[in-house]
Amino acid sequence: MNNFTYCVPTQIRFGKGQIACLAEELSKYGQNVLMVYGGGSIRRSGLYDQIHHLLKDFRVCELGGITPNPKITAVREGVAICRAHKIDVILAVGGGSCIDAAKNIACGAFYEGDPWDLVTDGSRITKALPIAVVLTVSATGSEMNNNAIISNEETHEKLGIVSDTLYPALSICDPTYLYTLPGRQTAAGTADIMSHVIEQYFQSYDGAYITDRLCESVLRTCIHYCPIALEHPDDYEARSNLMWASTLGLNHILTLGKGGAWSCHPMEHELSAYYDVTHGEGLAVLTPAWMSYVLGEQTVSRFAMYARNVWDIYEKDKYRAAYMGIKRTREFFNACGLPDTLLRLGIGRERFEEMAAEAVRTSGIATRSYVHLQKEDIVKIFDSCAV
Ligand code: NZQ
Ligand code: ZN
Numbered sequence: 001m002n003n004f005t006y007c008v009p010t011q012i013r014f015g016k017g018q019i020a021c022l023a024e025e026l027s028k029y030g031q032n033v034l035m036v037y038g039g040g041s042i043r044r045s046g047l048y049d050q051i052h053h054l055l056k057d058f059r060v061c062e063l064g065g066i067t068p069n070p071k072i073t074a075v076r077e078g079v080a081i082c083r084a085h086k087i088d089v090i091l092a093v094g095g096g097s098c099i100d101a102a103k104n105i106a107c108g109a110f111y112e113g114d115p116w117d118l119v120t121d122g123s124r125i126t127k128a129l130p131i132a133v134v135l136t137v138s139a140t141g142s143e144m145n146n147n148a149i150i151s152n153e154e155t156h157e158k159l160g161i162v163s164d165t166l167y168p169a170l171s172i173c174d175p176t177y178l179y180t181l182p183g184r185q186t187a188a189g190t191a192d193i194m195s196h197v198i199e200q201y202f203q204s205y206d207g208a209y210i211t212d213r214l215c216e217s218v219l220r221t222c223i224h225y226c227p228i229a230l231e232h233p234d235d236y237e238a239r240s241n242l243m244w245a246s247t248l249g250l251n252h253i254l255t256l257g258k259g260g261a262w263s264c265h266p267m268e269h270e271l272s273a274y275y276d277v278t279h280g281e282g283l284a285v286l287t288p289a290w291m292s293y294v295l296g297e298q299t300v301s302r303f304a305m306y307a308r309n310v311w312d313i314y315e316k317d318k319y320r321a322a323y324m325g326i327k328r329t330r331e332f333f334n335a336c337g338l339p340d341t342l343l344r345l346g347i348g349r350e351r352f353e354e355m356a357a358e359a360v361r362t363s364g365i366a367t368r369s370y371v372h373l374q375k376e377d378i379v380k381i382f383d384s385c386a387v
Pocket of ligand 2 (some may be wrong): 140192193195196267279
């Protein structure tokens with residue numbers, strides 16, 4: 001295995017009723033809380049009222065209406081509230097979009113200029129307010145990592161920031177909060193978890209046996225439990241396994257001893273940036289297309305291993321096994337109701353060149369990914385799943 005350093009300072013409180021600790025935990029940081037949440041699901045589920053009741057002795061400001069693929073305009077609003085109300089701690093209640101908005105606000109609060117500057121030049125991030133999370137979607141892993149993804153509608157950019165100041169201090173992960181998650185979000189979230197694992201699994205280095213086996217377990221967990229959660233939204237066992245899979249999928253445990261740049265995410269972030277699509281749906285379209293494109297002499301053994309250990313495909317011929325593994329991946333996404341073409345996401349061919357160029361410009365896909373992909377390769381991948 002390659003050398004690594006691993007230190008994640010996030011306290012995870014996992015399971016039913018864990019929210020009871022909220023007031024005590026937040027009081028460690030102060031009395032002024034900014035609660036960041038989305039478009040209404042937490043009001044409908046009762047979580048909004050429950051949190052207000054628990055925080056009755058705090059001064060709670062609110063920033064609601066965070067949209068999927070959160071926008072820098074909301075971050076600017078949040079930073080202004082932090083300054084005006086001397087916020088001590090930010091509480092994100094929701095999925096990756098609320099958490100990522102909260103993370104951007106947390107570091108923006110200590111920066112004099114425009115928060116978008118921190119996205120284009122991460123070295124300007126020096127400090128952040130503490131962040132607490134009440135998680136309501138199993139997908140991104142943002143509840144236990146130092147990444148935040150934010151979109152700029154004016155420039156059609158969707159970019160990530162990475163800073164150790166952005167690890168949540170606390171994440172409350174109660175699987176019962178997933179009971180109200182619609183099937184579409186359950187499936188898209190699962191595709192996102194699987195894509196995170198696939199990005200980390202498909203790297204050239206072969207010596208991290210333990211990390212590869214952990215990846216396969218998380219993938220098998222998603223494959224086993226997503227259909228159950230779709231059929232029975234309030235199945236605790238399914239929701240709890242998916243929730244923990246989400247966290248493990250991107251708390252960087254699954255990259256230890258390996259490393260390397262990602263492939264499908266940089267491509268998908270362009271789809272979201274230009275067309276505001278649901279992240280997991282974009283990944284469900286791109287992942288099998290990318291797999292088919294990069295399958296070759298250098299990669300076939302790992303694809304055959306993926307087919308055997310994730311999909312139980314026992315086929316001696318490596319290429320045949322690899323093809324079957326890719327086919328099963330595509331079929332699984334389809335069976336979960338996820339789209340299989342860009343057309344179904346409302347994306348035509350008109351911006352393939354532009355998006356491919358941006359994916360290369362904003363990531364390590366051309367120089368450090370599993371199979372290095374140039375702009376022309378990415379256009380071909382987009383083309384292969386266009387209709
Ligand atoms: O806005 P509300 O009304 O809350 O509705 C949300 C939203 O429409 C709804 N929802 C959330 N919890 C619910 C619920 N509906 C019913 N019951 C519940 N319990 O679900 C919709 C999607 O929410 P969102 O937060 O956008 O989902 P997700 O967690 O998939 O986050 C996606 C965002 O995270 C970024 C993505 O690019 C995208 O912007 N990512 C963040 C990463 C990170 N920080 O590490 C890594 C990922 O690869 C990803 O890029
Ligand atoms: Zn993702």
